[in-house]
Amino acid sequence: MGERALGWSLTGMGVLFWIVPIIAAFAVHGWDPVATIMPETDALQSLFSQQVENMTETGELRILGDLASFDPTDHYVRSWERAESKLVSDLGNVLGYVDLGNEGPHHGHAPTYEIFGEAGCKGCSTPDYDNADPTKDCVSPNDGNAPVFEFNAQKGAFSTPLPLSIPKIIGRDDPTNAVVVRSNIDQIKTAFLAAGWEFYYPCEGYASPEPHTPLGEIADAFLDDNDNQYHVRIFYGGHDDIYGDWYYMGAHYEGQNAVPAVAIPMRFSNPFQFPITVDNMHGDILCAADGVKVGEARLEHQTTIPAGGQDNINLIIGFTYGGFNHLINNHLVGTSIDASLMVDGRIRLKIYEISITTELEQTIPFPSEISVVI
Amino acid sequence: MMSKFLKQLNWFGLATGIFMIGFGALAPAWWNVNLGGEAVSVEYSPFDISMTAFGVPMTSTLISFLCLGARVMITVAGGLMVLGSVLTQKWWSEKLVKFGSLKLLWMVVMLIIFAAVIPPVVEMFAGQVTTGADTRLNLPILAGSSTVTAQMDNVTLSAPITMTLTNAFFFAVIASALGVVARIYHRRLKPKKLMIRPKLLSLRPTEHKVMKVTPAEEKKIIARPVEAKKVGK
Numbered sequence: 066m067g068e069r070a071l072g073w074s075l076t077g078m079g080v081l082f083w084i085v086p087i088i089a090a091f092a093v094h095g096w097d098p099v100a101t102i103m104p105e106t107d108a109l110q111s112l113f114s115q116q117v118e119n120m121t122e123t124g125e126l127r128i129l130g131d132l133a134s135f136d137p138t139d140h141y142v143r144s145w146e147r148a149e150s151k152l153v154s155d156l157g158n159v160l161g162y163v164d165l166g167n168e169g170p171h172h173g174h175a176p177t178y179e180i181f182g183e184a185g186c187k188g189c190s191t192p193d194y195d196n197a198d199p200t201k202d203c204v205s206p207n208d209g210n211a212p213v214f215e216f217n218a219q220k221g222a223f224s225t226p227l228p229l230s231i232p233k234i235i236g237r238d239d240p241t242n243a244v245v246v247r248s249n250i251d252q253i254k255t256a257f258l259a260a261g262w263e264f265y266y267p268c269e270g271y272a273s274p275e276p277h278t279p280l281g282e283i284a285d286a287f288l289d290d291n292d293n294q295y296h297v298r299i300f301y302g303g304h305d306d307i308y309g310d311w312y313y314m315g316a317h318y319e320g321q322n323a324v325p326a327v328a329i330p331m332r333f334s335n336p337f338q339f340p341i342t343v344d345n346m347h348g349d350i351l352c353a354a355d356g357v358k359v360g361e362a363r364l365e366h367q368t369t370i371p372a373g374g375q376d377n378i379n380l381i382i383g384f385t386y387g388g389f390n391h392l393i394n395n396h397l398v399g400t401s402i403d404a405s406l407m408v409d410g411r412i413r414l415k416i417y418e419i420s421i422t423t424e425l426e427q428t429i430p431f432p433s434e435i436s437v438v439i
Numbered sequence: 440m441m442s443k444f445l446k447q448l449n450w451f452g453l454a455t456g457i458f459m460i461g462f463g464a465l466a467p468a469w470w471n472v473n474l475g476g477e478a479v480s481v482e483y484s485p486f487d488i489s490m491t492a493f494g495v496p497m498t499s500t501l502i503s504f505l506c507l508g509a510r511v512m513i514t515v516a517g518g519l520m521v522l523g524s525v526l527t528q529k530w531w532s533e534k535l536v537k538f539g540s541l542k543l544l545w546m547v548v549m550l551i552i553f554a555a556v557i558p559p560v561v562e563m564f565a566g567q568v569t570t571g572a573d574t575r576l577n578l579p580i581l582a583g584s585s586t587v588t589a590q591m592d593n594v595t596l597s598a599p600i601t602m603t604l605t606n607a608f609f610f611a612v613i614a615s616a617l618g619v620v621a622r623i624y625h626r627r628l629k630p631k632k633l634m635i636r637p638k639l640l641s642l643r644p645t646e647h648k649v650m651k652v653t654p655a656e657e658k659k660i661i662a663r664p665v666e667a668k669k670v671g672k
Contacts, residue, residue: 067531079538082511083508086507087505089504090500090505093504100500104490104498105497108495108497338493418476419475419596419598420598421595421597422597
């Protein structure tokens with residue numbers, strides 16, 4: 066009898082532990098099943114009841130690098146050594162090598178960082194732009210050894226030792242990385258033309274050993290290589306009884322034309338009670354007038370907007386050569402580009418680890434304050 | 440005396456009872472589900488279910504009360520289990536051990552069933568709820584991680600989902616196994632019921648005399664001729 070009573074009591078207690086909470090829960094909410102069963106979502110609803118419109122505010126497009134004006138005929142140097150090697154392979158007639166004392170990296174300008182798959186500057190993770198920061202070592206270092214050429218008709222007349230005492234050009238950003246001895250400018254021109262290079266005097270029809278440009282060069286030689294080119298600046302060195310006339314050459318491998326790197330500043334407001342990370346933005350930049358793709362855009366860097374806060378983000382635009390030429394050829398009015406750019410891309414936001422990707426369409430006028438000087 | 444007492448203890452039941460009291464007191468999470476990192480977080484145990492969404496705690500009164508009931512029940516059952524496992528010679532000890540021994544096991548089984556059933560059910564209903572959206576859940580079952588994606592118009596939503604069984608769950612599995620063992624082991628400890636055949640004692644078939652004897656007494660009874668008192672008329 067006692068065992069049975071105990072058994073029933075325990076079973077009853079077990080059942081009560083389930084029944085009582087259910088009854089109590091319903092009683093607390095006045096027998097409202099929805100309020101009893103469903104979680105309280107008031108706090109969550111208030112969390113998302115914020116205005117999501119006008120979260121972004123777009124500023125005026127601006128050129129990076131603190132440039133007052135932009136010259137699309139500027140070039141950026143990719144490598145000194147590559148051009149030097151090209152000279153040796155194309156021109157031949159190398160007597161040997163001398164040390165011109167310009168070993169090490171030289172200041173140059175790298176293409177826009179990672180927009181076109183370019184690695185950007187070595188040793189720095191921030192973008193570098195044409196003429197932007199001459200203190201950065203952005204191009205291949207120069208080994209200091211300069212090939213010595215001789216294009217004299219009577220080759221071999223010159224004998225060793227090589228002119229090790231050739232004076233160095235100092236005070237120039239660009240290294241002089243080749244020397245021509247016992248040759249005049251016409252012989253140099255012939256050598257370049259024979260190798261398929263183009264050869265120009267800065268002043269048409271004026272060939273003279275005397276420097277006559279601000280840089281002091283007397284001639285330029287070019288060789289196209291798709292979007293890049295080899296460019297050799299030739300300077301008159303002097304005359305010596307042993308070396309005859311000698312010339313310095315500054316050879317570099319460079320981008321064909323410079324394009325401006327511009328930024329669209331955007332102010333991002335976060336009305337929510339949790340941080341939002343602007344994780345990525347990328348897209349095509351189109352000419353709003355005729356839909357021609359003129360470049361690509363990307364987010365400068367990931368930015369986390371704190372809860373209820375604001376922050377500025379930059380959308381970096383890298384123009385393609387063809388795209389920028391389109392703007393110059395079709396929309397250049399005076400020194401201003403009279404066109405609007407349309408960003409057609411996607412933006413990815415992160416809330417905690419939830420990624421939200423959506424389309425981004427924005428039209429920005431090309432600011433008239435930016436002058437393009439050709 | 441002490442040795443006899445220790446021999447009569449149901450150690451498995453004692454351990455199970457202590458585990459149960461511990462679970463009732465501490466209510467550790469058995470199963471964690473995280474969606475989108477910490478965006479949506481669920482910590483589940485039969486004794487406490489806490490859920491936060493974007494830092495906001497979400498509670499259901501019914502679930503909270505049920506968890507509280509389960510918590511009190513497991514604590515009480517654990518206490519009774521300890522009592523039944525210590526005082527094994529009492530006539531009520533078996534009932535107490537039986538009452539508590541399978542409680543955790545059922546809770547473990549329910550969690551496994553729940554965790555196994557929920558992902559397919561959610562996947563089945565997600566498509567219907569999010570009309571117009573291309574939803575891909577690929578939820579893991581019980582433990583694991585995957586990515587939930589949903590695409591609607593121009594918006595793509597992607598979130599990692601992670602399910603983890605905690606150490607507390609594995610302790611609960613161990614405690615459940617101990618509970619089963621304790622239930623079986625307890626049969627060896629309880630005072631055995633000796634059924635004496637009525638023919639042998641010239642009793643009426645309906646008048647069975649149940650005697651409670653210890654194992655030592657049982658040996659004596661078996662060794663000597665039956666001397667049972669006639670009861671009734």
